[in-house]
Amino acid sequence: MTAQMRAAAMAAVVLVCSAVAVGCGGSGGDPNSIVLYSGQHPQLTDALVHSFEKQTGIDVKVRTNDGVVLADQLLQEGPASPADVYFTENSPELETLAEHGLLTKLPASTLTGVPRADAPPSGAWAPVALRVSGLAYSPKLISRSSLPTSVLDLAQPQWKGKVAIAPTDSDFPPVVGAVIARYGEATAKQWLAGLKRNAQVFQTDEAVVAAVNGGRVATGVINHYYWYRLRTEIGAAAMHSAVYFFPDHNVGSIENISGVAVLKTSKHPQLADRFASFLVSPAAQRLIGQGDDFEYPARPGVAANPQLLPLSSLAPATLGVVKLGNDQAAAKLIQQSGLA
Numbered sequence: 001m002t003a004q005m006r007a008a009a010m011a012a013v014v015l016v017c018s019a020v021a022v023g024c025g026g027s028g029g030d031p032n033s034i035v036l037y038s039g040q041h042p043q044l045t046d047a048l049v050h051s052f053e054k055q056t057g058i059d060v061k062v063r064t065n066d067g068v069v070l071a072d073q074l075l076q077e078g079p080a081s082p083a084d085v086y087f088t089e090n091s092p093e094l095e096t097l098a099e100h101g102l103l104t105k106l107p108a109s110t111l112t113g114v115p116r117a118d119a120p121p122s123g124a125w126a127p128v129a130l131r132v133s134g135l136a137y138s139p140k141l142i143s144r145s146s147l148p149t150s151v152l153d154l155a156q157p158q159w160k161g162k163v164a165i166a167p168t169d170s171d172f173p174p175v176v177g178a179v180i181a182r183y184g185e186a187t188a189k190q191w192l193a194g195l196k197r198n199a200q201v202f203q204t205d206e207a208v209v210a211a212v213n214g215g216r217v218a219t220g221v222i223n224h225y226y227w228y229r230l231r232t233e234i235g236a237a238a239m240h241s242a243v244y245f246f247p248d249h250n251v252g253s254i255e256n257i258s259g260v261a262v263l264k265t266s267k268h269p270q271l272a273d274r275f276a277s278f279l280v281s282p283a284a285q286r287l288i289g290q291g292d293d294f295e296y297p298a299r300p301g302v303a304a305n306p307q308l309l310p311l312s313s314l315a316p317a318t319l320g321v322v323k324l325g326n327d328q329a330a331a332k333l334i335q336q337s338g339l340a
Contacts, residue, residue, distance in 0.1 A: 039067020039088035092327035125261035151252025155194020164220035178251035225294035
């Protein structure tokens with residue numbers, strides 16, 4: 001994210017906070033209330049918060065924005081932040097906050113039910129949901145057999161005008177970070193230069209999948225759930241596209257991890273810990289699996305939405321949160337490429 005984008009994003013945060021009913025104050029003197037900064041999808045957040053409030057009687061004041069925007073806000077607020085809990089779509093934002101010492105270590109009991117491979121060694125946050133990147137594609141414009149086996153292929157000349165990306169969407173930097181982790185910065189830089197030549201650029205993954213489904217572009221880089229959510233929104237009969245996952249653990253289909261963390265400066269750490277623990281509990285994980293957000297529950301043994309392919313069948317790349325990193329190198333290369 002560029003400095004100009006950060007400034008615009010922070011201005012948007014100010015406007016949003018001025019407009020919403022909860023305002024920009026904290027939970028105040030209410031001893032039974034916490035403030036949640038959520039970069040997750042509002043529908044999923046609302047369902048989880050409602051269930052938690054009903055179960056515990058604890059009030060959760062929610063501030064919703066892009067996860068990267070909220071992470072930047074937490075960095076600027078520092079010790080003065082009113083936030084108790086941070087919940088976001090992708091692990092790099094969580095790793096950034098952990099590196100800056102803003103997150104407290106979660107209780108061991110919270111981390112017991114989640115895969116060790118999906119959680120950071122620091123214990124600073126817990127995985128809540130999983131998603132996989134890939135391609136939406138239009139069978140009318142390109143056959144499945146012609147789709148690339150590596151995300152790097154999209155930089156080749158034959159893909160000019162045939163691919164869409166949303167480089168300023170928070171879901172794109174993790175793909176770039178995965179390319180950096182697997183192939184190095186030099187290769188990632190060349191790849192982004194090729195995408196700059198080839199790609200149609202959109203603001204969001206939602207816009208990318210809509211353009212592919214509308215036949216305006218042959219393929220688009222997305223996270224899988226955007227395609228399923230569009231199908232739910234417009235109906236199966238209106239879907240003229242499909243989802244493709246890169247084979248053989250190619251990083252074009254990187255497994256991204258959504259997670260939750262408690263701020264060191266939380267005014268109500270015990271309540272915040274209860275919320276984090278709830279998100280990884282079987283009850284909350286079943287809400288994720290049964291809902292129409294179409295993410296995979298992070299907790300083993302909890303069934304995903306039956307419309308989804310089994311996660312194991314997708315053969316996603318699983319680099320681990322430490323190797324994937326904090327998105328800083330990815331954001332820098334995206335900016336340098338002229339895509340943002």
